[in-house]
Amino acid sequence: KVYHDSDADLSIIQNKRVTFVGFGNQGSAQAQNLRDSGVKNITIGNRDDDYKPKAEAAGFTVKSISEAVKDAEVIFLLIPDEVQHEVWKEQIKENVADNATLVVASGYAYAFDLLELPANMSVVMAAPRMIGPGVRDRYVAKEPYPCFVSVEKDPSDNALPVVLSIARAIGATLGGAVESSCREEAGIDLFAEQALWPAINTCFREAFNTLKAAGFSDEAILHDMYLSKEPAEVFDRAATVGFFRQLKFHSPTSQFGQLRGTKNNDGTALRAKFEKVLHEDILSGEFAKFWSGAFTSGSSDLEQLWKESEDEPISQAEKRIGLHD
Numbered sequence: 001k002v003y004h005d006s007d008a009d010l011s012i013i014q015n016k017r018v019t020f021v022g023f024g025n026q027g028s029a030q031a032q033n034l035r036d037s038g039v040k041n042i043t044i045g046n047r048d049d050d051y052k053p054k055a056e057a058a059g060f061t062v063k064s065i066s067e068a069v070k071d072a073e074v075i076f077l078l079i080p081d082e083v084q085h086e087v088w089k090e091q092i093k094e095n096v097a098d099n100a101t102l103v104v105a106s107g108y109a110y111a112f113d114l115l116e117l118p119a120n121m122s123v124v125m126a127a128p129r130m131i132g133p134g135v136r137d138r139y140v141a142k143e144p145y146p147c148f149v150s151v152e153k154d155p156s157d158n159a160l161p162v163v164l165s166i167a168r169a170i171g172a173t174l175g176g177a178v179e180s181s182c183r184e185e186a187g188i189d190l191f192a193e194q195a196l197w198p199a200i201n202t203c204f205r206e207a208f209n210t211l212k213a214a215g216f217s218d219e220a221i222l223h224d225m226y227l228s229k230e231p232a233e234v235f236d237r238a239a240t241v242g243f244f245r246q247l248k249f250h251s252p253t254s255q256f257g258q259l260r261g262t263k264n265n266d267g268t269a270l271r272a273k274f275e276k277v278l279h280e281d282i283l284s285g286e287f288a289k290f291w292s293g294a295f296t297s298g299s300s301d302l303e304q305l306w307k308e309s310e311d312e313p314i315s316q317a318e319k320r321i322g323l324h325d
């Protein structure tokens, strides 16, 4: 189902006391959009650091997170997914009104049960498929952007009009907000990050290694693979005319090679791997538990993984040709 401006009553959110936890990419964009949509009572909850003066300079009242959530009727939780669990537990949980509405912009924390919620709290999602500055710029220019909306927990039985009002106030119903769910949003997002893109990245890594082993030059391989920005063009066309149909813009030799090669590739092992990652790692909640735990204990492997990626032959080749300068 797709919701439009005409499905949403802006006055619902205009008359609420609203708090934004976080004034980063999404927080600053959505708070300004709400204010320009006539929401008068907005408070920003933020730590006393760089973002605080930014929020004050933008004309908002800024309090500590624990103070800001106290008498809020609607709370936007717009801090990075991996810290939501801890910030909720330490600064929000004890201070929120039992019947407040929680708004998330990604499904992660709710879908994987990382927030301990009061019994009467409603939970909705308004998740722009758009970076924060894009959410603000499009609102100002009155241009649409894609967004997922959902009602997740609705003890008062009136959360749908509230989330539609919010979606309209951030500009998300202008082009149509798509009904989804936290589980679907987080599941697809994490699948792309942990299955689809790793598979694509592996293809590029091994393609480079194969061509390099055949004696071809770093410059020629990398320019053909992506320095030309051809993959960006291909994905751009895929988004407008279709994933396979964009092949019509390639030469007949390329069309034949790609269609035959894809048809002949046995995807069984890849599909089995995808199923395992989706079900055993992601939807089971195992990854979310691991990742939140890693942040709480401060022991994520991210830095080590970065170091290893710098040692890959493809990264070394980029360095040799001056791409990292």
Ligand code: NDP
Pocket (backbone or CB within 6 Å): 021, 022, 023, 024, 025, 026, 027, 046, 047, 048, 049, 050, 051, 052, 077, 078, 079, 080, 081, 083, 087, 105, 106, 127, 128, 129, 130, 131, 132
């Ligand atoms: P940002 O990284 O821009 O958020 C920064 C904000 O989070 C700042 O206010 C920062 O405050 C605060 N923050 C960071 N760490 C902590 C912490 N440990 N304790 C308290 N406050 C903290 O996040 P985004 O705006 O990118 O993401 C917010 C939500 O929106 C996420 O759920 C994300 O998945 C979702 N989303 C993001 C999109 C994007 O393109 N960025 C698109 C759609 C959804 P401080 O000043 O203290 O650092």
